[in-house]
Amino acid sequence: MDTQPFIRIENVTKTFGEEVAVNNLSLDIGKNELFSLLGASGCGKTTLLRMIAGFEKPTSGRIIIDGVDLTNIPPFERPVNTVFQSYALFPHMTVEQNVAFGLKQEKTPKSEIEDRVASMLKMVELEGMRKRKPHQMSGGQRQRVALARALIKLPKVLLLDEPLAALDKKLRERTQFELVNIQELTGITFIMVTHDQEEAMTMSSRIGVMNAGMLQQVGTPSQIYEYPHSRYVADFIGEANIFEGILQKEDESNAYIECRELGQDFSIKRHDFAENNAPVAVMIRPEKMRITLEEEISDELNSVAGTVKDIAYLGDMSIYHVELESGRVLQASQLNFQHTAERKITWGDEVLLYWHPDNAVVLAQ
Numbered sequence: 001m002d003t004q005p006f007i008r009i010e011n012v013t014k015t016f017g018e019e020v021a022v023n024n025l026s027l028d029i030g031k032n033e034l035f036s037l038l039g040a041s042g043c044g045k046t047t048l049l050r051m052i053a054g055f056e057k058p059t060s061g062r063i064i065i066d067g068v069d070l071t072n073i074p075p076f077e078r079p080v081n082t083v084f085q086s087y088a089l090f091p092h093m094t095v096e097q098n099v100a101f102g103l104k105q106e107k108t109p110k111s112e113i114e115d116r117v118a119s120m121l122k123m124v125e126l127e128g129m130r131k132r133k134p135h136q137m138s139g140g141q142r143q144r145v146a147l148a149r150a151l152i153k154l155p156k157v158l159l160l161d162e163p164l165a166a167l168d169k170k171l172r173e174r175t176q177f178e179l180v181n182i183q184e185l186t187g188i189t190f191i192m193v194t195h196d197q198e199e200a201m202t203m204s205s206r207i208g209v210m211n212a213g214m215l216q217q218v219g220t221p222s223q224i225y226e227y228p229h230s231r232y233v234a235d236f237i238g239e240a241n242i243f244e245g246i247l248q249k250e251d252e253s254n255a256y257i258e259c260r261e262l263g264q265d266f267s268i269k270r271h272d273f274a275e276n277n278a279p280v281a282v283m284i285r286p287e288k289m290r291i292t293l294e295e296e297i298s299d300e301l302n303s304v305a306g307t308v309k310d311i312a313y314l315g316d317m318s319i320y321h322v323e324l325e326s327g328r329v330l331q332a333s334q335l336n337f338q339h340t341a342e343r344k345i346t347w348g349d350e351v352l353l354y355w356h357p358d359n360a361v362v363l364a365q
C-alpha cells in the first residue's frame with residue numbers, strides 16, 4: 001500500500017433523524033486496493049458507500065480522494081462510478097449503447113467512443129454480444145455490462161454495491177475471479193459492499209468489518225480470520241469456538257487460561273492484549289482442533305476429551321460437535337480423506353480434541 005492514502009474517510013458520521021447509520025468512522029484506502037466493507041444488514045455499509053459516491057452527504061466529517069475534499073462536489077463531478085446491485089442497465093439499449101452512454105453524455109468524439117467501447121467489451125469478454133439487449137443476456141453477462149459501463153469513464157474509484165448478489169453460487173464464484181482480474185488490469189481502486197464473508201475473503205486486498213455504524217476491524221483476509229480482535233469479528237467470519245477464562249501469564253511468550261467451560265486449564269502463546277489475571281475470551285477455529293479416537297503423546301498440544309454428539313457431513317469435510325464433561329459443546333472440522341489406519345469417527349464415540357497453543361487467540365474486546 002502507498003504511504004499516502006488514496007481515499008481518506010475522516011471522522012464521518014451520518015444520521016437519519018435519531019438513527020446513527022455511520023458513527024464517526026475513519027478509514028484510509030490505498031490506490032490499487034480491492035477493499036471490502038463487510039457487515040450484517042443495517043450496519044451502515046451502503047450508507048458509507050453512498051457518501052463516497054455523493055448520493056448522501058455526511059452529517060459531519062470529510063471524504064478525500066486523491067487529495068481532493070469531495071464534501072461539496074456533486075456525484076456526477078466526482079472521480080467515482082458505481083455498479084449497483086440491480087445493475088441499472090437501460091433495457092431498451094443494446095450492450096454497446098449501454099456501455100457508450102457515459103461517454104456520449106460527455107460529448108466524446110464518436111470514433112473515440114467506438115474505440116473505447118470495443119476495448120471495454122473485450123476486457124469483459126462480451127465482444128460477441130454488442131448488439132444484444134439486457135433481457136437477452138444471463139445475469140453474469142448483465143453484470144459485466146454494468147461493470148464495463150462503469151469503468152469506461154476511467155473513474156479513480158469504482159464502488160460496487162453487492163455486485164454479485166443476483167448470481168447463483170457457481171457463477172458468483174467465477175465472477176469473483178473475473179472482478180479481481182479486472183481490478184488488477186485497470187489499477188482502479190475498488191470498494192465493494194458485501195454481507196457475504198466468503199466473497200470478501202476471496203476477493204479483497206483488505207476488509208473492513210462493520211457493526212452498528214463503526215469499523216470493528218480492518219485487515220487483510222488472513223489477519224481478520226486468524227487474528228480477530230473481537231468476539232464480533234471472530235463470530236462473524238467463519239466458525240469459532242470461544243471460551244471465557246482467566247489469563248495467567250508465565251513469561252513473555254507463555255501463558256495459560258483457567259477455563260471452567262473446558263473443566264481444565266490450557267496453554268496459549270499470544271496474549272499481548274490482556275493483563276495478567278484478567279478475564280478474557282479466547283477463540284479456536286474448528287479446523288485448528290484435531291479430533292482423534294486414540295490418545296497422542298505430546299507435551300506441546302492441549303487436549304480435552306469428549307463425546308461426539310453430531311456430525312455435519314459437507315462432502316469435502318465433516319464438522320464434529322463434541323460434548324465435554326463440563327457440558328460445553330465444541331466444534332472440530334476435519335477434511336474427509338481416506339484413513340486406512342483409523343476407523344471412521346461416528347456418533348457417540350469417545351474422542352480427544354488436540355490443539356496447539358499458537359492457535360488459541362485472545363480476543364481484545
Ligand code: ATP
Nearest residue numbers: 016019021039040041042043044045046047048195
Ligand atoms: P443492508 O446490507 O441491509 O443493505 P447496510 O449495512 O448497507 O444494510 P445501511 O443501508 O447503510 O445498512 O443502513 C444503515 C442504517 O441506516 C439502517 O438502520 C437503515 O435503516 C438506516 N437508513 C439507511 N438509509 C436511510 C434513509 N434514507 N432514511 C432513514 N434511515 C436510513
